Amino acid sequence: MRIRVPITGTVKDFNPDEFARDGIGVYGDDGDPIRVDVDLGHVSWRLVSIDLENDEAEIEVAPDEMVVELRPGANPASPKPDEIVARPATEAEKLARLAEASVRAEHARNDPSRRRLRKLPEHVRSFQQVKHLRPRWR
């Protein structure tokens, strides 16, 4: 599932040719990298593209495959190691994890106090000129 999430960090450079190839094209400062500082829960993700106008990224999200839980009768406050077990997540649980990630992302996008990207106007102008070139295969 693809969702949009806010990004933060400092833009060091934008390469239009590389954007046309990968949909990203941007380089961040190693001391303040461009990143997604939103905990999306029990999912993993990979970056698909970056939107320098809106300070957002499009990411492909996948749910964690395992669920960790206690055996029946275990004390939740201090379970023994063999009372903590893992099992494959059901399809319903995977869908719930994706839905929760989507809600968390939407909440973060609408947060007025969120930290924006630090970038130069020329980075945005350059992005606006080539944003229609985003590769469709991504």
Place this chain on the structure above:
Amino acid sequence: MLIKRQTILNKKMTIEPQQGASGLSFGKPGGSWGYVGSSNCGSMSVGAGADWDTRTITPTFDPNSLAYGVASGCGGHDQPWDTYCFKIRLYMGGVQVAESGYFPYWGDSDTATYIRAAHGFRALSGSQTCKCTVHNYDTVSRSFCVAMGTGSGGYGMFCVAVGSVKC
């Protein structure tokens, strides 16, 4: 139709990619940390909302390179079993390109699934830093348990690997 098909078959295919840059770093993470007693794990305190840089490489990419990277780590947390705060992040060229799921509770010996990985790809050129970090999403500092294997040799496995093709 037959002629058309034969024409296509006779065309010389030139889509084979050329090899590009690559890099690999694995082993014990950097920074100041140590064993926890005589157990087979080390411990590192990671600040609230902070990244702990575990492995870094700086390959040089040709222009027009498309790079694929993977970052992985082996460990867990020593908080209550249902606490979730640590994830692996992969950075390439100063941009986070992927993130893993949560690391599990270290004492969760039944599942033995301490490895978490993140992978992604992007276009890169020039000398670029690629790194694997452990991120703490909690609002307070948390201790990350580094899986060391047994014995004093230990492994402390964190890894970042990148390969690229010119296209």
